[in-house]
Amino acid sequence: MGYVLTFAISLTVCFGFQTWALVSAGGTTTKSESNFHSSLARIQAATRAPHAEVFLLGSSRTGRMPDRNSGFPEVANLGCDGGNAAITLRAIDRGILPTPAKMVIEGNTLMFALESSGEEVSSALESPWFRIGKQIPNLGANARPAALAYSLLLSRRYGEQGTGLSGDFPNAPEAGMPETKVALEGPASEVVLELSAIIGRMRDRGCEALIVQIPPGAPSVSLIMQIPIALSQASATPFLDLTKDLPPGAVTYTDGIHMAPASAAAALRSILTALEKP
Numbered sequence: 001m002g003y004v005l006t007f008a009i010s011l012t013v014c015f016g017f018q019t020w021a022l023v024s025a026g027g028t029t030t031k032s033e034s035n036f037h038s039s040l041a042r043i044q045a046a047t048r049a050p051h052a053e054v055f056l057l058g059s060s061r062t063g064r065m066p067d068r069n070s071g072f073p074e075v076a077n078l079g080c081d082g083g084n085a086a087i088t089l090r091a092i093d094r095g096i097l098p099t100p101a102k103m104v105i106e107g108n109t110l111m112f113a114l115e116s117s118g119e120e121v122s123s124a125l126e127s128p129w130f131r132i133g134k135q136i137p138n139l140g141a142n143a144r145p146a147a148l149a150y151s152l153l154l155s156r157r158y159g160e161q162g163t164g165l166s167g168d169f170p171n172a173p174e175a176g177m178p179e180t181k182v183a184l185e186g187p188a189s190e191v192v193l194e195l196s197a198i199i200g201r202m203r204d205r206g207c208e209a210l211i212v213q214i215p216p217g218a219p220s221v222s223l224i225m226q227i228p229i230a231l232s233q234a235s236a237t238p239f240l241d242l243t244k245d246l247p248p249g250a251v252t253y254t255d256g257i258h259m260a261p262a263s264a265a266a267a268l269r270s271i272l273t274a275l276e277k278p
Contacts, residue, residue, distance in 0.1 A: 035060070035083075036121060038081045039063075039080040039082070039121045040124055040125075042063055042078065042080075042081075043078050044130065045069070047097050051098050052067070052068050052073075052074055053074040053075075053100065053101045053102060054101070054272070054275065055078055055088075055100040055103045056075060056077045056079060056104045056106075056268075057078050057089055057103055058078075058079045058080070058084065058104075058108070059081070059083055060079060060081040060258060061079070061106060061257065061259070062077065062079035062106045063077060063080070064079070064254075064258045064259055064261075064264045065079070065259075065268045066265050066268060072268060072272075075268065076100070080118055082118065083118030083121055084106070084112045084118060085105045085106050085107075085109070085110060086191070086195060087118040087121055089105065091122070093198045093202070096125050097125070099202060099207050101208065102208045103202065103208075103209050103210075104209075105209060105210065105228075105237075106212055106214060107224075107229075108214055108217070108228075109224075110195070110231065111188070111223040114191055114223075168266060169246070170250045171242070171244060171250070173241060173242055173274070174240075175210060175277065177233070177236075177238065178229045178233060182226045182229045182230040183230075184226065184227070188223060192227060192231050193234065196234040196235040199231075199235040210238050210274060210275055211231060211238070211239045211240070212240045212241075213239070213240070213242060214242050214267055215243050215251045216243070
């Protein structure tokens with residue numbers, strides 16, 4: 001009986017400490033020891049009720065943007081580390097994740113949908129453990145000790161996500177339909193047709209979409225740029241190129257690919273401004 005009582009007390013203390021650490025972190029975490037756990041943690045936190053108005057869908061580049069846990073109450077971040085927007089877009093289409101009023105689709109990494117990247121995360125989204133973690137934060141991926149430790153180290157190194165520049169991106173981009181016509185063939189064309197059909201079904205549910213190309217961008221002749229442009233044209237979805245006419249040195253990065261918190265916050269402000277315009 002004494003062992004049982006000791007175990008119960010120890011478990012209660014551990015859960016109490018975990019709850020304190022999670023609350024101190026703002027109710028969620030930003031990074032764990034693997035892309036898999038980081039992605040699940042972010043998606044679980046983003047899709048907990050009450051649901052945010054705007055969902056950010058993309059890769060770890062999108063994952064570095066702030067959301068309702070860091071100064072943008074209307075935004076939920078569903079960025080998949082090592083993945084792409086197709087993962088969460090398909091999950092929303094199948095009803096695994098809720099349908100938002102608005103969704104922002106990162107175009108940079110859509111080409112990786114050709115390689116079936118992120119299949120591990122896609123499978124996990126349908127698991128009972130994922131559903132439990134959405135309902136009970138202490139049992140979610142974002143409450144793991146490694147996630148709490150990694151997020152603390154990340155915030156100390158690069159600063160809080162919601163801080164930094166107060167304005168929009170310096171190039172003041174406008175969203176619209178791309179003028180450049182893109183004709184794709186083979187698997188690239190198939191992915192565009194699939195995702196275009198999903199966006200159409202989301203539109204029928206009342207969801208407004210915006211496709212965004214974020215820094216550092218890519219050459220116009222690469223699939224990194226051509227696939228999102230083709231998707232915009234096929235689905236009649238506005239396209240916002242945050243890399244167009246961007247002054248040199250205007251964006252800061254943590255590693256040459258992922259935007260630093262100040263630039264990520266400025267990018268999100270421009271995205272939200274574009275979403276508000278008819």
